[in-house]
Amino acid sequence: MVKTSYLFLASLLALTACQTPPPRPWLRYELDGGTEWSQLGAGKFGGKIHGANVSVDLYDPDTRILVVVENQSEQTIKFRVGPEAGASKDAIGELLLRQVKDPAVGGPPMQPYVAMQSVMIDSGWRATFYLDRPLGRDLQLGQYFVLGAEVENLAGQQVRRVLPLVAKVGGTVPVKPR
Numbered sequence: 001m002v003k004t005s006y007l008f009l010a011s012l013l014a015l016t017a018c019q020t021p022p023p024r025p026w027l028r029y030e031l032d033g034g035t036e037w038s039q040l041g042a043g044k045f046g047g048k049i050h051g052a053n054v055s056v057d058l059y060d061p062d063t064r065i066l067v068v069v070e071n072q073s074e075q076t077i078k079f080r081v082g083p084e085a086g087a088s089k090d091a092i093g094e095l096l097l098r099q100v101k102d103p104a105v106g107g108p109p110m111q112p113y114v115a116m117q118s119v120m121i122d123s124g125w126r127a128t129f130y131l132d133r134p135l136g137r138d139l140q141l142g143q144y145f146v147l148g149a150e151v152e153n154l155a156g157q158q159v160r161r162v163l164p165l166v167a168k169v170g171g172t173v174p175v176k177p178r
């Protein structure tokens with residue numbers, strides 16, 4: 001009876017091990033210099049510009065760089081993001097526009113996003129940028145660039161912030177629970 005229990009436990013552990021993906025090295029961007037952005041946590045930066053909350057997440061396992069802009073102001077803003085130099089003419093990621101209200105409703109389907117393309121974000125709307133290939137090519141160890149973000153209000157006042165980044169191996173890719 002005890003032998004059967006041990007065999008069952010061993011087979012259950014073996015089955016569980018087969019379902020768990022092996023750890024993968026995580027090549028991701030890290031801060032490589034000074035920035036005006038506030039540190040919001042590990043690999044996360046942000047701030048409030050013209051009434052809009054802007055966050056940049058470098059440690060999201062689903063995309064290289066996740067930029068979220070929530071326009072809490074009373075006016076429409078214009079937002080642009082991408083590398084300061086060497087930007088691709090092709091799409092560097094995707095953009096999703098949704099209302100901030102819970103549940104998030106309305107808005108166009110996910111669309112390609114080209115570096116430094118101006119996006120109008122109305123009051124009460126959120127723009128989520130999934131920048132999978134910020135330079136238009138695959139990420140390589142040691143790759144350096146400066147991510148720039150610009151927010152402009154209707155009066156034409158523009159605020160620009162930069163984030164100097166370098167590609168490094170940072171542990172293993174976290175596995176999200178199912």
